[in-house]
Amino acid sequence: MPITTPTPPPSADANRSELELRVERRVPAAESLTAASPSFIRRFRWRVVTIIGILVVGVAAATAVTSPSDGGTNTSTGEVTIRAVEAQQRDLVETTDLDGTLVFADVRLVTAGAEGMITATAVDGVALARGDVIYEVNASPVTVFFGDVPFYRSLSRGSEGDDVLLLEQNLAALGHHAIEDDDGEEVDTGFTVNGEFDRATANAVRRWQAAIGVEETGVVRPGDVVVVTGPAMVSSIDVEIGDRVQPGSPVASLNVNGTETTFHSAHAGEIELQVGSGEVSSGSVLYTVDERPIIAIVTTGAFDRELSERVEDGDDVRILEQLLVELGYDANGDLDVDEEFDDATTEALTDFEEDLQDTWDDVNVDGILSIDEFVIVEPGTRVDDVVVRDSTNVAAGSVLFTSSTKGNVRIVNTAISVADQEKLVEGAEVDVEFPDGSIATGVVAEIASSSTTDPTNPSARPTLAVEIALPEVPPSTAGLNELDVEVKIVDELAVAATVVPASALVATLDGGFAVEVVTGSASTQFIAVDPGMFADGFVEVTGIEPGTAVVVPS
Known part of the structure; x- marks a missing residue:
């Protein structure tokens, strides 16, 4: 308590x-x-x-x-x-009361990706957002991208894969997917967030390179960016300006605070988001483009072709049929969930389209699922922060909303004697008192399963290591690390x-x-x-x- x-x-x-x-x-x-x-x-x-x-x-x-x-x-x-x-x-x-040490929760070591001389660095304690510069090598900035795939190779036209997808997501999130006309309106460039490095991707890379002041090659090298999962803070800079570094040399440590992912429009036009905050459900209308509904299909499977009675059997057909059944469209019980797109599949899909047409006149009722009528959404995707408001004219690739999770800002490392171990359980709330007297509530995240004893103290009692997660800390400790704190476990309470x-x-x-x-x-x-x-x-x-x-x- x-x-x-x-x-x-x-x-x-x-x-x-x-x-x-x-x-x-x-x-x-x-x-x-x-x-x-x-x-x-x-x-x-x-x-x-x-x-x-x-x-x-x-x-x-x-x-x-x-x-x-x-x-x-x-x-x-x-x-x-x-x-x-x-x-x-x-x-x-x-x-x-237990003595504890406050440390950063998710510390990531940043290493140099290229040989050269350090010409600039961020400072300890500074917050880093997407696109911010963390250091420079030979006057070339190294910027922060968000994601979970490291850049392990050079990316250029013809490259495909998850690292290309991450590159495209960040380029679009930074606004380099489109250009602006004289009125400040976005002009579509053919850029898509699809994991394929094509001409439009190369042009977006050049626009990004121009913005950060480097040579506009249209090629991204592994040392050009640092990939972290979300917003971060510099916990330490391990180099000095003028130091020479080699690939792999330690440069900085970052404290990463959660994740931030972006969801992008697959269409250009007047977009109106149709979902509120919360998790996106399969079969829902995610957004409309020029008053035409775009359906969200939540899946991890491949779903990249038009589906009709003319297609070959496939897992995407099974996914569609399962979705239709879950939404209540089963062709009066005749629809079998298999990999075959048959008459029952057409009937169920047509019924679904007719219901959509009751709300949106521009729905094409033909029993065919066209590639431009749906978007694939990863399971667990949430709408947390809406970027595109109602009836906004955007280019393809524009960020519609972001999904984010907040990690623990800090953790407290402490230890409890084996004799007192019943006082703590994982998931329990405890208070952490800081040197200035302020108190924050933490949660016991982990208790070691085996004990240790201080070898330098013969009279020391065996203890269990304990990790306490702190979602927030007082502002006075925001930039401090390795801070002595006191963990308070309630033994008795009279209310x-x-x-x-x-x-x-x-x-x-x-x-x-x-x-x-x-x-x-x-x-x-x-x-x-x-x-x-x-x-x-x-x-x-x-x-x-x-x-x-x-x-x-x-």
């Missing part, structure tokens, strides 16, 4: 409004009541504690104070000065407890406990209470209500 207070609490004697009263007081004889002894306090488990939600208020004035007695016997009378405070209602928390200073507790000779209460009749009275949890100089009690004025030692 996380601790919600952002700062350490005051002690029981701090920030407490008190009243000192000069009163005539009748108190019991010494044999009736005694102050709670240190041995009593020690009978309670003491651990490092934190107090939540401190609210300290003043006590109302009291005058002559009289203590209880048996028929007026065994008492004495005298003028005394007392101090009183109000019982409070708040949470008490006991924690086990909305009635508490008094521990010094107000009095032990009776019969083994019970009491507090001296200021009554409304200008006297005091000893009230029996049951003590509960102790924390930071306070004790939880039952038997009195919050707001009750209790006497504390002067």
Whole structure:
């Protein structure tokens, strides 16, 4: 359970409004009541504690104070000065504290892709977006692309593959897929995001090269870009300007914060996105182009031809038939999900097209799935940030929306003794306290299955390594690494407890406990209470209500 207070609490004697009263007081004889002894306090488990939600208020004035007695016997009378405070209602928390180290979560080592001299670098702590320059070799910038496929070869006309697809996605995301006319409108160039390096791709590469100030070759070399999955921050620069590097030489370390992927239009024209935020479902209308619906087909299979009764059997036919059945179009039960496009397939597809035509007049009802009527969407694709708004005229390849996942900004490495391992489980929330007193909530990501012991310390206890994920950290620590922090594990929690200073507790000779209460009749009275949890100089009690004025030692 996380601790919600952002700062350490005051002690029981701090920030407490008190009243000192000069009163005539009748108190019991010494044999009736005694102050709670240190041995009593020690009978309670003491651990490092934190107090939540401190609210300290003043006590109302009291005058002559009289203590209880048996028929007026065994008492004495005298003028005394007392101090009183109000019982409070708040949470008490006991924690086990572990020393930890805050580090970056997903650190990627950047190595040089080409031989040369370092002529510029980014600086530690700077955020890197797609297209940003991380360093320069021989005055040639090395920029950041997003994706999960490294550039392991030179790419030029005729190249095909996932690395080409990644190149095209980044070129389009940076706006190099199209050109602008005199009115600032996008002009389609024939560029498509399809993994094939054609003439339009080469021209887009040249536009990108012109933008970053390098020779416009239309060829992309492995050392021209650094590929990371998403937005990153420079955690360290490992070279100096003027250093010479070889391919593979360490240049920098980046802390990568999640992933960011883009979805691109396969069409040019007036685009209107038809889906809201969330995961894209197969068979839905993803967008319209010039008021014509484009269907999303969610699959990892090959789907690159027109489908009709004239095509050969294939897995794409089976995917289409399965989709139609899932959408409720099964040709009155006659559609078999197989690899054959038969009359039942045509009937089911025609029924689907007719329903689409009820909303969009330009739907062609012919029982044929044309290549320009659908787009392939990878499973799990989500609409997170919409780029193209309603009724926007765009070129083919334009980014319609992005999908992103946010990774853990930081992790905390710590260790827990084997004896205490039951206090932590993977997935549990814990609080992490920073040197400035701020607190962030983390999640236990991993607990080692085997223990280790410090070989330099013969008396050291065996411990288990623990990794705690932190989605966010306080702004004051944003650029810091290897920072000492404290992990707080809640051992015991008393929620909305009635508490008094521990010094107000009095032990009776019969083994019970009491507090001296200021009554409304200008006297005091000893009230029996049951003590509960102790924390930071306070004790939880039952038997009195919050707001009750209790006497504390002067």
